[in-house]
Amino acid sequence: MLRKGLTLAAFGLALVAGPAMAATTQAELKDIHWSFEGPFGKFDQVQLQRGYKVYREVCSACHSMNLMYFRNLGQKGGPFYDPKYPNPNENPYVKSLAHDIQVGDIDQDTGDPVKRPATPADKFAAPFPNEVAAAASNGGKAPPDLSVMAKAREGGPAYIYSILTGFVTPPAGLTIPAGKYYNPYFPGDLSGSWTGSPDHVPQGGVIGMPPPLAPNKVTFDDKTPSTVANQARDVAAFLAWAAEPKMEERKQFGLGAMIYLVIFSVLLWFSYRRIWRNVAH
Amino acid sequence: MSGHSTYEPKTGFERWLDMRLPVIRMAYDTVLTFPTPKNLNYWWTFGGILSLCLGIQIVTGIILAMHYVPHVDYAFNSVERIMRDVNYGWLVRYIHATGASMFFLAVYIHICRNLYYGSYKAPREVLWILGCVIYLLMMATAFMGYVLPWGQMSFHGTVVITNLFGAIPVIGPSITTWLWGGFAVDDPTLNRFFSLHYLLPFVIAGVVVLHIWALHVPGNNNPTGVNVKSKEDTVPFHPYYTVKDGFAISVFLILFGFFVFWFPTALLSPDNSIPANPLVTPAHIVPEWYFLPFYAILRSIPNKLGGVIMMFSAIAVLFVLPWLDTSKVRSMRYRPTIRLYFFIFLLVCLVLGFCGAHEPAEQVIPGVTTFTLGDYDLNTMVWLSRVAALYYFAYFLLITPIMGLTETPLPVPESISEPVLSHPASGSAQAAAASNKG
Structure with a gap:
């Protein structure tokens, strides 16, 4: 809540300061409820599974997740965790998900670079061999890695959701360069390409990413309607998990630690009262 | 003020050791029997809280250093590896990151308590100066620690702060190059900052020893600011202040834990979750709140x-x-005019x-x-x-x-134990006269 408040305050200031100073602006992020909010919030495992599917079938065409291993998908709290397989490397579902992906390796006999199906111990394969190649294929700028994207932007998953669902037709008077797209949630300064009143420069900026999602682009196995909003929400949840895979463990641990500290404090308070009872101070 | 030692070795080994290295006597005199004013309020518990903060930072820092890689290509990912693959690495790292903020929160309260109660005044000037040295060292350590995750804010913050030295006439640019170990913030900079970030906490610990030594010569100040006059004014540090500090520390840890477990990223900039890129400058370079x-x-x-x-x-x-x-x-408490200016x-x-x-x-x-x-x-x-x-x-x-x-101060009580005058509202002209004489 605190973070959200600070974020909103920051955006509020950015908004009011915007027109006068022609600085970076951004529309207020969409308010969306997440299962993992609050002190007891947990990730919704089925949502993470859907989110992984969206990442795998849509995002991974351009965006790497270099910090992720397939085994992460089957670890405790992960989208495909199964209590039957405490070692995620043995989880058959994770194995088969990894098997579908080809990763680069070195032939042990010849030393030649080869492709082989991934195992749970492998990293997610990056879509491009290097950053230059990624930039060259994407209008001159490499798509950012998504491993910690939910921690790397103000608003986190709400930002991701807002961007993904935020593509709108640019208002008349706004010139958008070819190969770029208008998105009010993408921080930017549009005063230079705006021909209307300088007091009403549209919020947001131009983003290099074309609208990635479309209705029914991903088939959800659990009958969840495959709308853009659902795809965006689920992939944002998946990225939130990927950025903080130990969040559930952290909150659970914190609850125990807090109960301990509160009891300890109460005991110390009574000890204090008892020890000091005969001292006027 | 502490007087001569009342420690009496009880066992043969203690007597043997006491003739050779009286460490038990020192611990006994400084921790157990040290006469402490009996009217210290909760603002006085922050010394103990700060010792704990330093201890927490050193212990968690040593563990983090076992897994951290001080290299521009690996630093960011090694921190993320700590968060993902090291057992309880997330806990150790978030305690360390939050701990820096908690340390500064406590030190600012500690400094403000000093200012309010005039603890820096004679005969505690050296104690105060050592505290200022600790504060400076803390700032240097915190700054260099913030560089280590090698995110965007780490990198560009380093560029901004190290460039400040470039403003010094004539020798400034040379100093900057010397600090960087090159002509830009790069791998040598990260390496030396890591080395110094590991070293300085132990220097702080050394100065803390001097700080406590300098405290134990004149003894604690107290909320009245009046010197201890008799044994009635004091209580032994243990158990009276071990339990009071202990309670305050426990409450402080609840606040600490609140951030560690539920808002660990509230005090961190999202930009620092983006790997450092010298070619892209963040829109706003903002230091940590304590700077x-x-x-x-x-x-x-x-x-x-x-x-x-x-x-x-x-x-x-x-x-x-x-x-x-x-x-x-x-x-x-007895200086209402400057109190207003202080607030x-x-x-x-x-x-x-x-x-x-x-x-x-x-x-x-x-x-x-x-x-x-x-x-x-x-x-x-x-x-x-x-x-x-x-x-x-x-x-x-x-x-x-x-x-x-x-200014005209309010009447100051004659002693800490003087109960009638223990509150500023109940002062009398007699006490004013008495305090002027003293």
């Missing part, structure tokens, strides 16, 4: 060298404070922090354009920070010396 007031002072001066001088002066002025304060009364000073520090978090040209009251003076728009953060910085220096250089000479 913001000084950052505001730095930016309030249009000239770079002037800003650097003012920023360092803001800390340097603390060192000479014991000689700027002319008042004979220690505690502001304004606290507010001004918060205002400076607020200004430091915003762009200098940003408006303070959005949309108001009438506060202009010639070419200057006074309704901007930079002007607010100028006014605040002026008060910051005036408080130490003008208000403190002048008030001490001109």
